[in-house]
Amino acid sequence: MDELLKPALYRAEGTTAVPQRPALLGGECGACGYVFFPLQRYGCEKCGSLDLKPRDLSGAGSLLASARVHLHAGKGRVAPFTVGAIRLDDGPIVRTLIVEEAGPLAVGQRMATTLETATDAEGAPRLDLRFAPEA
Amino acid sequence: MTTLKDLRPAYVAGIGFHRYQFISDTPYVELGLTAVRGALADAGLPWPAVESAYVAKALLPMAPGRPMLRHLGATGLPIVHVEDASASGSAAFRHAVMEVASGLADIVLVIGVDKPMPVGRAESLARIGGLADDAIAPFTHFALLADAYAARSGAKVEDIALVALKNHRNGAKNPFAQHQKERTLDEILNGKKIAGGFTSLQCTPVGEGAAAVIVASEEGLKRHGLGLDRAIRVAGSAGRSQRVYDDATRYDAMLTQETAAIALREAGLSPSDIDVAELHDAFTVEEVEYLEAMGFAPEGQAVPMLKEGAFDIGGRCAVSPSGGLISMGHPIGPTGVGQIGEITRQLRGEAGPRQQPGARHGLAHMVGVGAVCYVHLLSRD
Numbered sequence: 001m002d003e004l005l006k007p008a009l010y011r012a013e014g015t016t017a018v019p020q021r022p023a024l025l026g027g028e029c030g031a032c033g034y035v036f037f038p039l040q041r042y043g044c045e046k047c048g049s050l051d052l053k054p055r056d057l058s059g060a061g062s063l064l065a066s067a068r069v070h071l072h073a074g075k076g077r078v079a080p081f082t083v084g085a086i087r088l089d090d091g092p093i094v095r096t097l098i099v100e101e102a103g104p105l106a107v108g109q110r111m112a113t114t115l116e117t118a119t120d121a122e123g124a125p126r127l128d129l130r131f132a133p134e135a
Numbered sequence: 136m137t138t139l140k141d142l143r144p145a146y147v148a149g150i151g152f153h154r155y156q157f158i159s160d161t162p163y164v165e166l167g168l169t170a171v172r173g174a175l176a177d178a179g180l181p182w183p184a185v186e187s188a189y190v191a192k193a194l195l196p197m198a199p200g201r202p203m204l205r206h207l208g209a210t211g212l213p214i215v216h217v218e219d220a221s222a223s224g225s226a227a228f229r230h231a232v233m234e235v236a237s238g239l240a241d242i243v244l245v246i247g248v249d250k251p252m253p254v255g256r257a258e259s260l261a262r263i264g265g266l267a268d269d270a271i272a273p274f275t276h277f278a279l280l281a282d283a284y285a286a287r288s289g290a291k292v293e294d295i296a297l298v299a300l301k302n303h304r305n306g307a308k309n310p311f312a313q314h315q316k317e318r319t320l321d322e323i324l325n326g327k328k329i330a331g332g333f334t335s336l337q338c339t340p341v342g343e344g345a346a347a348v349i350v351a352s353e354e355g356l357k358r359h360g361l362g363l364d365r366a367i368r369v370a371g372s373a374g375r376s377q378r379v380y381d382d383a384t385r386y387d388a389m390l391t392q393e394t395a396a397i398a399l400r401e402a403g404l405s406p407s408d409i410d411v412a413e414l415h416d417a418f419t420v421e422e423v424e425y426l427e428a429m430g431f432a433p434e435g436q437a438v439p440m441l442k443e444g445a446f447d448i449g450g451r452c453a454v455s456p457s458g459g460l461i462s463m464g465h466p467i468g469p470t471g472v473g474q475i476g477e478i479t480r481q482l483r484g485e486a487g488p489r490q491q492p493g494a495r496h497g498l499a500h501m502v503g504v505g506a507v508c509y510v511h512l513l514s515r516d
């Protein structure tokens with residue numbers, strides 16, 4: 001059951017800087033230094049260069065915003081749930097789910113990644129990335 | 136670089152609408168023809184005078200233009216379909232203006248028409264998925280921005296909801312609006328919860344409709360025995376797409392800021408000159424964000440100004456006098472065209488109970504997913 005839901009986007013092991021938290025799999029432009037998430041190979045959004053390398057991003061950052069979602073039409077996800085925008089310490093901003101047991105959230109607070117059990121399209125259990133207030 | 140200023144003037148000479156409404160059995164052909172016939176009658180022009188047509192739509196299937204326009208008489212005119220998400224109508228208007236200003240045509244139709252239909256977003260085909268894209272619907276994107284705005288400015292949920300109070304009040308006076316009902320702040324705040332501080336009355340409704348405008352040159356109008364007495368000049372037009380911003384989540388506001396600055400510079404106007412503005416207020420927080428981004432309010436001051444009535448009809452600048460996307464509605468293809476129609480009506484002094492007194496300069500603004508942005512400035516000479 002330690003299979004990941006989206007292994008192209010994150011991994012269980014952390015980075016050297018933040019070893020205990022799952023890392024995000026981003027990219028960095030060799031030409032202009034732009035750091036981005038997720039990794040893509042089409043070309044740098046900032047300068048157009050094709051010199052794009054993988055860059056592991058630490059699973060730590062601070063909360064830019066959060067919202068409790070009360071209504072959701074998409075299948076495979078049941079409201080209510082909470083989403084947040086997190087500025088990673090390594091630069092990029094990500095938007096994703098916040099763990100349900102997070103309690104009240106305040107803009108600016110420290111957040112970190114964690115893996116939580118979810119299900120894939122066929123209903124099989126998989127680990128998916130969430131953010132939680134830093135313990 | 137050549138701008139509109141260097142070309143001959145283009146005017147809005149006619150406007151027409153089919154009411155924005157909840158989804159119905161009315162065929163899109165009837166929605167569109169109602170708006171086109173309205174615009175032709177308003178301009179005093181016969182259909183064969185129209186030399187070229189731009190059809191804005193984002194949801195209807197491929198090529199809806201000729202199956203609709205042939206019922207006015209198949210004159211053989213060129214028809215271009217324009218899709219730019221929420222900004223489709225604004226993009227179509229910009230291209231009609233360029234065709235007239237350049238001298239390639241004298242009388243051009245812009246018609247926006249749409250009906251709600253399930254369509255995907257091409258971005259999802261790029262195979263660069265995020266962590267939980269499916270969890271972040273447009274209302275959730277803006278609910279996150281509202282939370283960040285509140286943290287930044289000190290505004291409360293009920294402060295941001297004042298945008299809905301104003302826009303439903305304006306829409307209640309607009310016979311073409313989807314919502315035509317004044318609401319209390321209580322009703323707005325205690326409605327169905329959507330995401331974050333948003334309730335349903337703070338979000339644009341899903342709907343259908345049509346809006347049309349005729350863009351013309353002075354020569355074209357003269358040829359048909361018409362003058363410029365009710366014509367409104369297009370003073371500026373700018374279109375942009377998203378760049379890389381430091382706060383990537385605030386791309387709508389950043390893009391709005393740079394697009395508005397270009398259009399205002401081209402027209403030789405500043406925000407304080409603008410008497411009436413229609414902007415992309417699909418969700419309440421957008422209006423306060425864009426008012427600050429475009430320079431109608433200093434950073435963090437849009438809410439206090441809103442409370443003072445600065446953006447009411449009769450205030451310093453009437454913002455969304457039509458009711459905006461929140462109350463008039465957002466049928467997608469028509470929306471940007473409808474904004475031009477409302478600004479034209481206001482600058483002509485023909486907006487009746489919604490009239491901004493003495494309106495001379497107006498601004499229309501749309502963003503579309505992608506993201507793209509358009510800003511147009513209209514002036515009464």
Ligand SMILES: [Zn+2]
Pocket residue numbers: 029030031032033034044045046047048049
């Ligand atoms: Zn680069």
